[in-house]
Amino acid sequence: MSDAIKNRYDFVVYFDVENGNPNGDPDAGNMPRIDPETGLGLVTDVCIKRKIRNYVEAVREDEPGYRIYIKKGVPLNRSDNEAFEKVGISAEVTKDKDKLKKELKEAKKNKKGKDVDIIIRDYMCSEFYDIRTFGAVMTTMVKGALNCGQVRGPVQLSFARSVDPIVQQEVSITRVAITTEDDAENKSNEMGNKFIVPYGLYRCEGYVSANLARKSTGFSEEDLELLWDAIINMFDFDRSAARGQMAVRKLIIFKHDSEFGNAPAHKLFDLVSAVRKEGVLAARAFSDYDVTVNTDAIPSGVTCEIRD
Numbered sequence: 001m002s003d004a005i006k007n008r009y010d011f012v013v014y015f016d017v018e019n020g021n022p023n024g025d026p027d028a029g030n031m032p033r034i035d036p037e038t039g040l041g042l043v044t045d046v047c048i049k050r051k052i053r054n055y056v057e058a059v060r061e062d063e064p065g066y067r068i069y070i071k072k073g074v075p076l077n078r079s080d081n082e083a084f085e086k087v088g089i090s091a092e093v094t095k096d097k098d099k100l101k102k103e104l105k106e107a108k109k110n111k112k113g114k115d116v117d118i119i120i121r122d123y124m125c126s127e128f129y130d131i132r133t134f135g136a137v138m139t140t141m142v143k144g145a146l147n148c149g150q151v152r153g154p155v156q157l158s159f160a161r162s163v164d165p166i167v168q169q170e171v172s173i174t175r176v177a178i179t180t181e182d183d184a185e186n187k188s189n190e191m192g193n194k195f196i197v198p199y200g201l202y203r204c205e206g207y208v209s210a211n212l213a214r215k216s217t218g219f220s221e222e223d224l225e226l227l228w229d230a231i232i233n234m235f236d237f238d239r240s241a242a243r244g245q246m247a248v249r250k251l252i253i254f255k256h257d258s259e260f261g262n263a264p265a266h267k268l269f270d271l272v273s274a275v276r277k278e279g280v281l282a283a284r285a286f287s288d289y290d291v292t293v294n295t296d297a298i299p300s301g302v303t304c305e306i307r308d
Helices: 045-060 076-086 097-110 116-127 129-134 181-186 210-217 221-233 265-269
Strands: 009-020 040-043 135-137 150-152 155-157 160-165 169-175 190-208 245-256 272-276 289-293 302-307
Touching (some): 009 265, 045 129, 045 155, 045 221, 076 116, 116 129, 116 150, 129 155, 129 221, 150 210, 221 245
Antiparallel strands (some): 009 245, 040 160, 135 150, 245 302, 272 289
16 A cells, blocks of 8 residues: 555535435435525435445455445454454454453464554555545444454545525325235326435535544555545446436645645635525526635645546
């Protein structure tokens, strides 16, 4: 793997949805998430991270160093066992707390005093892209016996929030597929519904810590470039009828010339704005907005790059 990144980054992502549900709320019948006080739409950070993971998994196809730890249908312990085997602890031993403690003592002797927890943690970071990027809590094996991977990732995301209030619209649909034989005798189709947002432009803010990359996961320049690619293309690799037409419209990256940064993130974020064009009462396309960056006010030691 390459060396860890040397610079801090802060970034803003604008993405939109047309006639789709960007992130359903299971506590509200899967309706699009919304802030009840303002009417602004919400998309969770977990949802966006899932899209990034799906992109990396698709383009790297379990390539060593770019596997995905948190994925559907794969128990976390299956991946954890690989790290335990790295220090000579078998998967069977990890099921017994007392045996595991004994094996850990032996492993530490064999490693001549090296911290076994760190060896296991570093192995997981080197193998799994999403651990190296977002971090992970890998203490699911035998709690109290081994804390091998509570990793704080260098990349963090906020909830995405829509620029303007959204409309939660319920659309009735029909289907000709009948579920049971009894139903087939009594009706020719069935009714259903789906929830959509006619149009919404969302803004998400993110952070990349060079300090955590150096001290914790080894997140590299190659990893960073893959992250930017994943953000730009995350919806193209995750199409769904329920989500409608979704696309990333702008990725605005602020690069600091130091590890700890040269300006507070919120001051950089305040330089970026999206405003409905004059005369547009209800936005129905990205072209209804003006997205601007006040480049004249960017502090010294920070550069700005815009990708779309």
